[in-house]
Amino acid sequence: MKLEMAAKRLAELGHETRLKIFRYLVKGGHQGVPVGEIQSALDVPGSTLSHHITRLVSVGLVEQRREGRTLYCVPQYDELHGLIDFLQEECCVNENNPS
């Protein structure tokens, strides 16, 4: 993952409401969670929720799938793991080797 993308994703997760949303999705599993369920579970006004979900989608951490009137939000586990790997990349390779 490029640093720019990693920073964007971390920034989106770095907001209490969005982090709550994302964790709720991660907990929910691969089938995804309807927007309406997130709304009642987390008690966020619709317009605010929609804004935050749009941002998570915009950086690829969430995708959406429509079934009739219901929009499911699906967390992108691969991107999450890529982000985690990025944070630990080259960990300590310069330990005791001051450049």
Add this chain to the structure above:
Amino acid sequence: MKLEMAAKRLAELGHETRLKIFRYLVKGGHQGVPVGEIQSALDVPGSTLSHHITRLVSVGLVEQRREGRTLYCVPQYDELHGLIDFLQEECCVNENNPS
């Protein structure tokens, strides 16, 4: 880790310059890296760099240790791992169990 703290830490990492700084520190190991080395390695103006380091310190992702005129920045690996664990906590526990 509380959600509020996790969000704060993610937000600080969600900035290109700060993420570069933090990764440089993570790579550098437990002894830490002098501010001046970060400055020349990443080519950031001193006042800007100081501002970003202060923010990383303020959320506990970095600590500092002074040796004479030199300030070493030490990444807090435990906090990083705590953050990573937080992101994966309860992963998929509701898979196929719509509430």
Add this chain to the structure above:
DNA sequence: AAGATATTTCTAGTAATATCGAAATATATA
């Protein structure tokens, strides 16, 4: 003490983000 080195604080202009009610859109059902 004077000068050099390392880093921070101050300051201010600019830009980005958060919030949520109201209105709009999309889809289903009667």
Add this chain to the structure above:
DNA sequence: TATATATTTCGATATTACTAGAAATATCTT
């Protein structure tokens, strides 16, 4: 077609963050 449900878009305001030059502080050396 009319109504209900699900979700988004619009719009306006308020708050917070980014940047970097200049000045200040801290420590070391001579």
